[in-house]
Amino acid sequence: MKPHKLPSPALARVLTRALSSAASTTTTTQCGSAFPSKTVTTANFEPSLAELRRHVRSSYFVAIDLEMTGVTSAPWRESFGFDRSDVRYLKVRDSASKFAVVQFGVCPFRWDPSKHSFVANPYEHSFPIIGTLILVTQMFATEMGVISVDIAVSISLAMRRGYVVNGYNFYVFPRQELAGLGPCDEFLCQSTSMDFLAKYQFDFNVCIREGISYLSREQEREALRNICKFKDVRDIPLVNIADILFTARMKQKFSEWRDGLLHEQNQEDQIQEISKDSKFKVIFFEMHPALRLDGFTRHQLNLIQMVIRKHFEDLSYVSVNSETSGSQQLVVYTDSKDELDLLMKKVKEENHKEAEMKVQVAVGFRHVIDLLSSEQKLIVGHNCFLDLAHVYSKFIGPLPAAPEEFAVSVNKCFPHIIDTKILLNTNSMLQNRMKRSRKSLASAFTSFCPQIAAGSRNNDLVSLSHVKVDIEVGDSRSSSWNPGGKHEAGYDAFMTGCIFAQLCSDLGIDFKLHESSKQLALNEILQKYVNRLYLSWMHGDIIDLNTGNKVADSSPSHSLKKRYPKILFENIVIIWGFPSKLKASEVRECISKVFGPNSVISVFHLDATAVFVQFSKTELVSDFLLVKDTLERGDGAILVLHPLAKLLEGGDTCAANYDTYKEICGSPLSEGLFADQAKAVGIKWKTKLTESMVALGDEEHENPSVQRNVNTAMQNVERTRQNTIDQLRNDPSRGHVSSFDIEDSSSVAEANL
Amino acid sequence: MGPLFQLSSRRSLCTSSRWRVKQVTTSNFQESLEEIKTHISASDFVAVSMGTTGSPTAPSWLRPLPFDTDQTAYSKARRSAHRFQLLHFAVCPFSVAHPNHLIIAHPYNFVLFPRDELKTGMPAYSFSCQTSLLASMARQGYDFNACVYNGISYMSRAQESVARIRHGTALSSHRGMNTSTVFTVADTVFVERIRSRIKHWRNSCKSSDTNTKTSKHEELINSLKNIVLGSEQFRSRPCMTIDVCSERQVQLILEMLVDYSDDLLPLPVPTQNGTIHSVRIVLANSKEDKDLLERELQNFEEEESKNIRGFREVIDLISASQKPVISHNCLNDCTLIHSKFIAPLPHELDEFVSSFRAVFPKVLDVNYLMKKHGSMKKVTNIPSAISYLNNHFFAPVDLEIPDQATVKEGKIHGLDALRLSYLFMKLCSILKISPNVTESGNKHLTPELEDLTNVFHPFSALIKDSFNEDVGLWTNNTKKVSCEHLVFLWGFKFGMTAGMLKSVLRSAHDTFSGEFDVKLVDRSCAIVVFWQPGLSKEFMEIMNSEETTGGIKNLVSDGLRVTGYETYSTICRLGLWELDLAESLERASESSCRGIESKCERKSCEIHWYNDNVINLDDL
Incomplete structure (x- = not known):
């Protein structure tokens, strides 16, 4: 593409004015009717599903968003700079498996080809003009933001088309519809998340009363397996007199009835006899004479079943479950074995069908997921790794142990996923436009789709470059509604979809050429972004769902990288259980005294009971663990004098390398404090030494290694004193007073030695 | 209370459907606080009842089970109290007039929500909800929006002092x-x-x-x-x-x-x-x-701490009044109160009891009272207990609710505290216990009632009964068993019933030729009781020895595992709570905690065996 001629300054000025007025409307219009999405609960789930099916089939892509009852189960499970990507995944896994999804927004976006639609100004770009667009945008981006886009688009005013969106807002609740099957009976709520939901007027009553339940694929399989199992009645030992009498009476009753049947139909009175008893009702079942049993307890029915099996060859006990008449217990007479087999087969099939129907109903909301999966549409989300983890754990099966496995499994269900956050951050052009604003969904929405965010009532002010989006509810369409405000899944999904549509347009993707969603997903321009998700946003760790591999953040200027320098995880020790008053600076001090002033790069508080210590060299990790271990094994007297004493005070201080942290994160438990969690996970040791370290330790055992450590410690104290000034200069946060303290404490340490 | 209300007060005899309870949310909390303060100080007893976000129910083994010892039952209650939060708390201060069995009650229902007011992760960073419980509350018309939006916050004393320090109000x-x-x-x-x-x-x-x-x-x-x-x-x-x-x-x-x-x-x-x-x-x-x-700062601090305390103000009022508290399930309620309003629960039952009694000196368990009356052993919930008593006994109790008229129609949540006071009066009348509070300087309960206070075991009624008078009532289905005779079995085929398991065991080994019982604890695990001493030990030895033969060997190869009661005590004590008991037992036996735990003394190691305690998996 060649650079096009820049527009004249005059034109630019005019457009500046237009834009500024548009911007002012953005801020003022904040009231009116709510975003018209369809709220779906158990009451209207069936018809809505059918409708959604139609809309998804004809859609180009489907935007989704989830509202959950929480994100992190304990403070130490929050996302930190010290999360390696596998640990980050474990944290996400913990979150997805503990919290419930309460709302699920689904927005199928369909390209509107109809020329005679009443939608005003349908909008379309053709490829070469888009080329212009991008270039112009880049040139003007820094000075004037979005205006430049308007210039280019004004050229193609003649043929505008837009999207039609159907917003669905599903209330979901993990109710158990089938006893003992389905979602776990307990879910977690995070207090702050509940507050957040309440702040946006989330309707908890609707959610709990009418939220749609679901079964995951695995749970469905289990449910179906359970149906197939034929329930065999065991022999009940007749221990008490009542049971013995009861069985005898039943035996007599059934034989009378059977004999009555056999003696032709002339002995009506016999049949009458039994039908006088209200517990038996004479009926015909599948053309066979039968008795319906009513008002017996389960135990009694079991006894009857036993009697029938033991004493009557031509009678059989049949349990029927049907939608119309509910559960029925019958005793049926059959003439021959063949007839019986035929009957039993039929009953079994019917019961099976019935049970399957029940399971199908119980599958509930998962039908929506199955629909998205089977249609293989491009799924659009915003920072959606956690969302996908939820989708997987709720509707597919338990989350796998490693991110790679997860990626592969997700890819099987949803072959095309795109994350708008990836698009926004890894594309340099888009990133430039987002520069000033934060990258939250709402701010991206207002900066990329200002006309929609403003409610699009002032059509004349709407910049022409923007993708036109109409919302369809039932048969009517509207392009005017109240933006935002309501933080519901349907609206968030809608915003995500709009951003994606706009980004596609900005990137020059021509929808006319793409007849189906599959082609859109395979679009060359999008290829760089499809199926890539942020695993760890802080480090820019991106996972490629196609391969399960980690991809380095390709963004030209990942600003976060500067803020979070690369961490060498093998240099990290995690320490927990120390006296709770200990500050990070004190931990650093303690360790620096033993291993040298430059040994510790950083100390990070995980919570009040645990810290990460990042050493400058990998060897220091094992050195530290060894020293700690030796100190604790050794004589208490030496420990008291050692600079690490402060850290080991109380005797509950544990330390290990980074892998232990991962192990603890992988546990399904979630105690409030990390030290408690480690205890709950069952960690009994105080210091985790790797095998090589243990060998080393044994070698040194003959040497007075502790003595050596004390010596080094002493040397280090000397060194610390010399370096105090340096250290202070490096650490601007300390004032005069604390400098005094450092001097003070080092002299104390010296005195002790 | 003006004379107008006195006039319009209604006496409902046993029609609980017409009772009304004052609902308190953040909007009317302050005024209600003043009101209830006077009511509490004028009352003889305070009945309490609370609704949580969950409580373990069948088939989970985490619910209190009949074979729990005091300590294991406490550990389970501790777990629940820690996990779940309160959604409402009904308080009903009432006074009694013995001769004519009249109760004057002032029922309140406080709608609560564990809101993290200070964004410090208190009262809870996160909490559990039980889906089935929420769903059944929803069916009864519980308003969750009112709860989340307008529920009163709360915080325990321990949390408050932490919050004060953090918030700079120290x-x-x-x-x-x-x-x-x-x-x-x-x-x-x-x-x-x-x-x-x-x-x-x-x-x-x-x-x-x-x-x-x-x-x-x-x-x-x-x-x-x-x-x-x-x-x-x-x-x-x-x-x-x-x-x-x-x-x-x-x-x-x-x-x-x-x-x-x-x-x-x-x-x-x-x-x-x-x-x-x-x-x-x-x-x-x-x-x-x-x-x-x-x-200025002190006033600010006071305002602040008032907000922080929230509903606990009411608890503090009850505590300060030193009135006897009436509860339905003492262990459950008291552990909840302790953990939500006083401090985190200690590990040991004894510590808990002494810590709790320091705040609430007298707690009466109506459930225990009912068990005292032998014929009601199976009645567990309050409404059915009331209807049972109404149908079987003539013991008229007059209930007067002076504020009745001020309460809007249709608000019937949190009736349980009121029902409890009614039930309590009724039971006192049937059991011929005088509920009167003797006013000799300090208020005292009658000695009969005094004996019944502070019983912290859900099944402890049986311990006393089976020893004392009511043996006849119980012996036909309850036996005292030493925990030594109990073993836990798991790893059997999924879907096996107790009967199937029993017959499998009987044919597997000679130790099962004698009398023994098998009961399923949950779907994964069964408990076996040997009625002959020594057999449990023998059986465990056989299971763990290398020379097992025949049926037992087969079962072990199929994955059958066994452990003694002390492992169960251990998992409760250490809190190895897995969804399936089998998982917990497995964890406890594989980890080294056995060594640690063996030193802890085995006290009160006797439980009571019900024969009607069969958990029928078919019914689930």
């Missing part, structure tokens, strides 16, 4: 620290440095104050200087911040300032984790101004 706690410790050289140096810093700062502040008539130019320079030097203000008074490294230094600064000047007010600034990193020193205009500021 002003008073630093007062009156005595100057006991000896000054070291370092201390003196520190104090002198700080003193000179403060002196310079104070002088510079004062001088800029006195030179008020300076030119605009200077003013500008001054304000620029302030910006550059980072001088701060606190409630429109100049202040400076001194970093400190220890509590000791905080104390030194505070002490030094007492002697130094009248117009300086030190305020320790706490950090997120409650430690103090710096002290803010505020320069007031005069001594009066300093006192004013101090009062």
